[in-house]
Amino acid sequence: MSQIPRILLALQDGAYKDVLPLVTKNFTSDQQEVASAKNLQSMLSSDTYHILLLDCSFPDQLPFVPLLERITAEHPEMLIIPLIPEEKDDYIEAAIELNTFFYITLPLDTSELKIALKRAQTKCSHHLNSRSHKKSGRRYPFSGFIGNCTKMQNLFELIYRVADDEFSTVLIRGESGTGKELVAKAIHSKSSRKNNNFVPVNCAAIPDDLLESELFGHMKGSFTGATQTKQGRIQYADRGTLFLDEIGDMKPALQAKLLRVIQEKEFEPVGSLKATPVDTRIVAATHCDLEKLVNEGQFREDLYYRLSVIPIQVPPLRDRTEDIPLLLNEFIDLYTSKRGRKKVVFSSQSLAILMNYEWRGNVRELENLVQHMSILYGGRTIQPKDLPAKYTKDVEIDTLPHHADQLVDTSLFDHSQERAELLAPISHSGSEVNLEEGPVNFNDLINQVETGLIIKALKLTSGNKKEAARILSLKTTTLLEKIKKKELNGLWEEN
16 A cells, blocks of 8 residues: 655644645645644654655744754655745755755745645655555665656556566566666565575576576486586575576577476476476566567467566666666765765766767666776766767767756756756747847847746746756855746746
């Protein structure tokens, strides 16, 4: 059953009464209120809340910034939405520096509150809706798996459903480097077989004359060199999961024996005349087109249909480029801070190059790149000239987005396609300005372009002024001043 986010309302006593119906509508489980900062920290310590709506003005005189610093330090996974008077620039700057999820300026705009709560709900769903199996504090439901895009979230849900049925065979398809073995491990780890062995076998890596013995085992004296009886991996996986990677490379003779294991739940070791019962779930994987191999007579049709009872397709990295910043952060952490090296940072232009690269080697290729960069450029910012030539050979560097004096916040790339649209040039009235046709009103032209950029940035971020300011390389207070001066509040919600 899906978990529903819990929200804590830390508001002045009796204030913002119109907030409560909004919260009740969007969060149908567990709302709690606290009227002062005096007992707020004890409530956060004694129970689990996923979202905190925090008023900066409590009746007791506890300073807001130290309170916010302590809460963010002690509860890093909680989504904090502070309510801050528009004139409190120091509070706003503190909220930005502490990377709070979303801040709302006062007087309260209920439409902005709705947007904030909706986005918080969406973000929480990535953490909570992977069922109660997910460990507290983890960002992703399976070890080694990273992905917030729709395709990956659908894959996670499919893995849970497949894991619930511990007997059906599974065929995992995907290109090399996409993480097919991780899918198999995730299925095993979430099934009732998780306390027994997960046994991987790469059918392409073991010579044909040895693969049969590796899988089925052999009896002493069954062939020259068989000086003792050997247990096969199928038997070792009894009551567990057998993962057959690159199943398309298995020879027809072994395919027939594997078919019997699936159908009869028994096998015969090499040299044995007696069948041995076994309870093994078989999960297979391939990057090949098995249907084509079946048509060519290289793969048994009956085995193909036995294996593909539940087919799973793992998306290539080029189909989920919005996850590249998340993967980069994880690999950077793995190969730098966890290994005692200085961190590397990818510049905005370098990241744009990686976001548009074809990634034939998929996630494995990206991981290898980060490992390479962390060794050569530890403690530095990776510029396009630092990347291997294959990544930049077809790229015009001057056309790439660039944020001067600012390193890219990868959270901005959760919607890479929309962001690319934002960064595209904005023309005046849908056409280029032709100075040969006569003079133009320079100030009006600049004002229209500036207004268009601000509205597009706010549409992209669903009204989050902090993120919009980051995209536009502006101070948040500067952006707020422009919105107020231009009377743009709410315009990004139209159309």
